[in-house]
Amino acid sequence: MVSIREVGKNGKRYYYLEHSFRINGKVVKKEKYIGDRIPADIDRLKREFLNEVYNEKWYGLLDGIRTAYKKDMDSATRSEKEKETEGFMIKFTYDTQKIEGSTLNLKETANLLQHGITPSNRPFRDVKETEAHSEIFYSMLNCKKDLSLQLVLEWHYNLFKDTKKDIAGKTRTRQVGISGSKFIPPPPFEIRALLEDFFSWYNKNKKKIHPVELAALAHLKFVTIHPFIDGNGRLSRLIMNFVLDRLGYPMLNVQYKNRNGYYNALERAQVKKSDSVFVLWFFRRYIKEYARYIKKCHIPK
Numbered sequence: 214m215v216s217i218r219e220v221g222k223n224g225k226r227y228y229y230l231e232h233s234f235r236i237n238g239k240v241v242k243k244e245k246y247i248g249d250r251i252p253a254d255i256d257r258l259k260r261e262f263l264n265e266v267y268n269e270k271w272y273g274l275l276d277g278i279r280t281a282y283k284k285d286m287d288s289a290t291r292s293e294k295e296k297e298t299e300g301f302m303i304k305f306t307y308d309t310q311k312i313e314g315s316t317l318n319l320k321e322t323a324n325l326l327q328h329g330i331t332p333s334n335r336p337f338r339d340v341k342e343t344e345a346h347s348e349i350f351y352s353m354l355n356c357k358k359d360l361s362l363q364l365v366l367e368w369h370y371n372l373f374k375d376t377k378k379d380i381a382g383k384t385r386t387r388q389v390g391i392s393g394s395k396f397i398p399p400p401p402f403e404i405r406a407l408l409e410d411f412f413s414w415y416n417k418n419k420k421k422i423h424p425v426e427l428a429a430l431a432h433l434k435f436v437t438i439h440p441f442i443d444g445n446g447r448l449s450r451l452i453m454n455f456v457l458d459r460l461g462y463p464m465l466n467v468q469y470k471n472r473n474g475y476y477n478a479l480e481r482a483q484v485k486k487s488d489s490v491f492v493l494w495f496f497r498r499y500i501k502e503y504a505r506y507i508k509k510c511h512i513p514k
Contacts, residue, residue: 215259215489217251218244225249230262232489263489271496274507275425275462278499281506282463298354303327304466306346309450311469315339338376345372346447353455360415360431360455362408368451369444377443384408384440391439394476396483398439407438424460428453429495430488437483463506465499474498 218229228251231244243266247258286294307315307322316339317325321332326347331340349368358364370382384404390397399407411434419427436449454464467475478494481487500507 215263217247217255230259232263232266271500272423274500275423275496278503278506279424279462282503283461285506299327301464301466302347302350304468305450305454305464306343306350308466308469309447310339310343310346312467312472313444313446315343317343341375342372345375349451350454353451354458356455359419359459360412360452362412365435365448365452369441369448372444372447380442385442387442389439389442394480394483396437396480398437404438404440408440411435411438419456424456424462425496425499426492427460428456428462428465429492431456432495433479433482433488433491436479463503465495465502467498471498 215230215232218231220227220229227249228247229244230247231242233242243262245262245265247255252258289297303323303326304319306326307317307319310317310322316335317332321335322343324330325332325340325343349371352371353368356364366382366384373381384401386401388398388400414434415427415431422430432449432453435452436445439445441448450467457464474494475498478491482489482491
């Protein structure tokens with residue numbers, strides 16, 4: 214979060230923008246002087262300052278990942294690309310479903326999606342939603358359209374059409390809570406306007422914000438709206454990977470074993486109304502996931 218710090222000296226007031234973040238267990242603080250009064254365009258200055266901080270620490274690493282990833286993909290055969298995509302799809306489907314309570318383990322997920330082997334003694338809902346998520350994932354990769362409300366509603370419908378027909382493809386009409394979270398999603402009468410604002414924000418910023426930051430923000434903003442009775446996390450992670458893939462960056466799998474850090478980052482960002490809390494978690498998670506590409510490019514951390 215960018216804050217404003219006021220300093221008094223010789224009877225005068227001076228103002229600074231300040232941003233703190235943690236790297237390797239240490240708190241790093243950046244600041245920028247903005248004058249002896251708070252400027253009228255303070256929101257723009259905060260955004261520019263945050264961009265400067267991110268550019269100094271993160272953007273070079275993220276772009277290095279994209280460069281090395283592109284080299285890998287350019288040198289891979291079609292079969293190798295298909296195999297890698299399938300492997301990611303299975304892990305992503307397993308983890309994103311597991312986070313939402315699916316009982317299928319990784320082996321059962323792989324057998325189901327690769328060989329059509331339905332696991333015994335597993336709920337019908339878990340099996341059908343796993344299959345549906347896999348289909349949505351591939352349709353997302355092959356989609357020629359850009360992100361829109363119609364597209365997301367289509368994904369939601371396809372995810373639940375066989376298990377929860379009453380909510381499939383429909384935004385919620387009742388207040389909901391998030392188990393174990395201090396954050397309370399917005400009331401249902403605000404959903405339509407918030408979704409319009411979200412897609413307006415996306416279209417306005419998709420060529421302005423760094424792609425990895427855009428993916429993180431799209432995830433955070435959509436899941437904060439919480440427009441559905443069920444499936445908000447899964448749709449948010451699909452949106453996140455749609456943005457990454459569309460803009461040439463490797464997709465990210467939020468692993469079930471790392472769910473506590475993920476949940477905490479989301480909740481702190483939502484409660485504090487500070488997007489940077491989640492964005493910084495996302496940057497660190499992304500860089501850790503693709504450290505091998507950073508090493509290939511010999512980029513210093």
